Amino acid sequence: MFAAENGLKGDPRLEAISAAIRVVPNFPKKGIMFQDITTLLLDHKAFKHTIDIFVDRYKDMQISVVAGVEARGFMFGPSIALAIGAKFVPLRKPGKLPGKIHIALKFLGFFVVDDENGNTVIIGKVISESYELEYGHDRLEMHVDAVEPLERVIIIDDLVATGGTLSAAISLMESQGAEVVECACVIGLPEVKGQHKLKGKPLYVLVEPSGLDEFC
Amino acid sequence: MLFLLYILLLSLCHRAPAIRLPSNNSKTPFLLRSKASRDSETMATKEDVQDPRIPKIASSIRVIPDFPKPGIMFQDITTLLLDTEAFKDTIDIFVERYKGKGISVVAGVEARGFIFGPPIALAIGAKFVPLRKPKKLPGKVISEEYSLEYGTDKIEMHVGAVEPGERAIIIDDLIATGGTLAAAIRLLERVGVTIAECACVIELPVLKGREKLGETPLFILVTSDAA
Numbered sequence: 001m002f003a004a005e006n007g008l009k010g011d012p013r014l015e016a017i018s019a020a021i022r023v024v025p026n027f028p029k030k031g032i033m034f035q036d037i038t039t040l041l042l043d044h045k046a047f048k049h050t051i052d053i054f055v056d057r058y059k060d061m062q063i064s065v066v067a068g069v070e071a072r073g074f075m076f077g078p079s080i081a082l083a084i085g086a087k088f089v090p091l092r093k094p095g096k097l098p099g100k101i102h103i104a105l106k107f108l109g110f111f112v113v114d115d116e117n118g119n120t121v122i123i124g125k126v127i128s129e130s131y132e133l134e135y136g137h138d139r140l141e142m143h144v145d146a147v148e149p150l151e152r153v154i155i156i157d158d159l160v161a162t163g164g165t166l167s168a169a170i171s172l173m174e175s176q177g178a179e180v181v182e183c184a185c186v187i188g189l190p191e192v193k194g195q196h197k198l199k200g201k202p203l204y205v206l207v208e209p210s211g212l213d214e215f216c
Numbered sequence: 217m218l219f220l221l222y223i224l225l226l227s228l229c230h231r232a233p234a235i236r237l238p239s240n241n242s243k244t245p246f247l248l249r250s251k252a253s254r255d256s257e258t259m260a261t262k263e264d265v266q267d268p269r270i271p272k273i274a275s276s277i278r279v280i281p282d283f284p285k286p287g288i289m290f291q292d293i294t295t296l297l298l299d300t301e302a303f304k305d306t307i308d309i310f311v312e313r314y315k316g317k318g319i320s321v322v323a324g325v326e327a328r329g330f331i332f333g334p335p336i337a338l339a340i341g342a343k344f345v346p347l348r349k350p351k352k353l354p355g356k357v358i359s360e361e362y363s364l365e366y367g368t369d370k371i372e373m374h375v376g377a378v379e380p381g382e383r384a385i386i387i388d389d390l391i392a393t394g395g396t397l398a399a400a401i402r403l404l405e406r407v408g409v410t411i412a413e414c415a416c417v418i419e420l421p422v423l424k425g426r427e428k429l430g431e432t433p434l435f436i437l438v439t440s441d442a443a
Contacts, residue, residue, distance in 0.1 A: 022355070024355050027354040028351075036354050038346060038353065038355075038377070041334065041337075041343065042343045044337070044341055044343060048338055051338060070327055071326060071327045071330055071352075074327060074328075074330040074331050078297070078303075079334055081300075081303075082300075082303065082304055085300055087297065087298045088298075088303065095284075097294065098280040098283035
C-alpha cells in the first residue's frame with residue numbers, strides 16, 4: 001500500500017521525496033522512464049525523511065533483519081537496520097557473496113532454492129512470468145546462516161515494478177523459516193497500485209513514479 | 217587443507233589488536249590514533265590508546281579462503297553487518313571523525329561502499345554519491361579508468377552530483393591494491409572536489425594500496441595481513 005493511504009496522507013515529506021527523484025527517459029532502453037534515486041541521495045533532507053518514515057514504521061515491530069536487494073537496496077537498508085537495531089543482510093547478484101550461499105532461481109516458472117546440503121528445493125511459483133530478464137534480476141543469493149528461522153524480516157529495494165525481484169527475496173527468506181513482515185520500497189510503479197500484497201506479503205511504498213503524467 | 221587452516225589461523229591472529237609489529241616504517245599501524253593526536257601527522261606510538269570498539273569490529277569480520285580465486289583470503293564484511301553492535305560502532309567511529317569538518321560529500325564505491333557510505337552521509341549532513349561500474353547510472357556520467365591485474369575497468373559518477381570546491385570523503389569496505397580508490401580520487405578531483413580522506417574498514421597493507429593514493433590521507437579501522 002502507498003504511505004499516503006496508510007496514515008501519511010498530506011505528509012509534506014512525501015512530496016519532498018517525490019520531487020527529489022529524477023526521471024531519466026529511455027534508460028536502460030527506449031520507452032522506460034527510469035526513476036533515478038541518486039538525486040534523492042544528494043538531497044540530505046529528503047533522504048533523511050525517507051529513512052525516518054521507514055524507521056518510524058518498523059522500529060516497534062520487532063524486526064531483527066533488514067534485507068536489501070543489490071545494489072540500490074544497499075543505499076537504504078543499512079541506515080534503517082542501524083536505527084531499528086536489526087541486522088543488515090545483503091541479497092546479491094550471482095557470484096558476489098563468498099562462502100556458502102542460498103540461491104533463489106527462477107526455473108520453469110518456479111522458485112527453487114538450494115539448501116545447505118546442495119539439495120534443490122522448490123518453494124513457490126512465480127507470481128509473474130513477465131518480469132525483467134536483465135541479467136541478475138532472476139537470481140538472488142544470500143549467505144547461509146544470515147537469517148534464522150522465525151526471524152522477522154523486512155525487505156528493502158528502491159523500486160517495485162512487477163515484484164519479481166522481491167518475490168525471489170521473499171522466497172529466500174521463507175526457505176530459511178524466517179517471516180517476511182513487509183516489503184518496503186521508495187517507489188512503486190502503477191502495476192502495484194491497488195495491490196496490498198506481494199506473494200501474500202504486505203507491500204509498503206512511499207511514492208508513485210514521477211514524470212508519468214505526460215505519457216498517460 | 218591443514219595448510220589453509222594454518223593460514224586462516226595466522227590471519228585471524230594478525231587481526232587481533234594485541235599483536236603489534238614494531239613500527240619501523242612510516243605506515244600507520246592498525247591501531248587508531250588517540251583523540252589527542254588525531255589531527256597530527258605523527259606516527260602512532262606505543263602510547264596511543266586504541267579505540268575499545270576496534271577489537272569487536274575486527275573479530276566480526278570473517279575471512280574466507282580461496283575466494284574469488286585460490287590463494288586469496290577474502291575479507292567478508294557481511295558478518296560485521298550481522299553484528300548490530302559492531303556495525304553501529306563502525307559507523308559511529310567514522311561519523312565522529314568526519315562530523316563538523318565541512319565534508320559535504322560522501323562518495324561510496326560500488327557495491328560495499330553503498331552499505332557504509334549512506335549512514336555516514338546521513339549522520340554528518342552530507343550528500344551520498346554512488347561511484348558505480350559502467351552503464352549503471354542512468355544520467356550523464358563522467359568516467360575514470362583504472363588498471364586491473366588483467367585489463368582495465370571504469371568507475372562512473374553522475375555529472376552534477378558534486379560541485380567544484382566541495383570537500384569529500386571516499387568510502388569503501390576495503391583497500392587492497394588501491395586501484396579503485398585512486399580512480400575515485402582522480403574522478404572527483406577532475407571536477408574540482410577536494411578529497412579530505414579515504415576511509416575503509418579494512419586495509420591489506422601487503423598490497424601497498426596506500427602508495428597509490430598520493431597526497432590523500434587514508435583512515436582505516438582494521439588491517440589484515442591475509443592477502
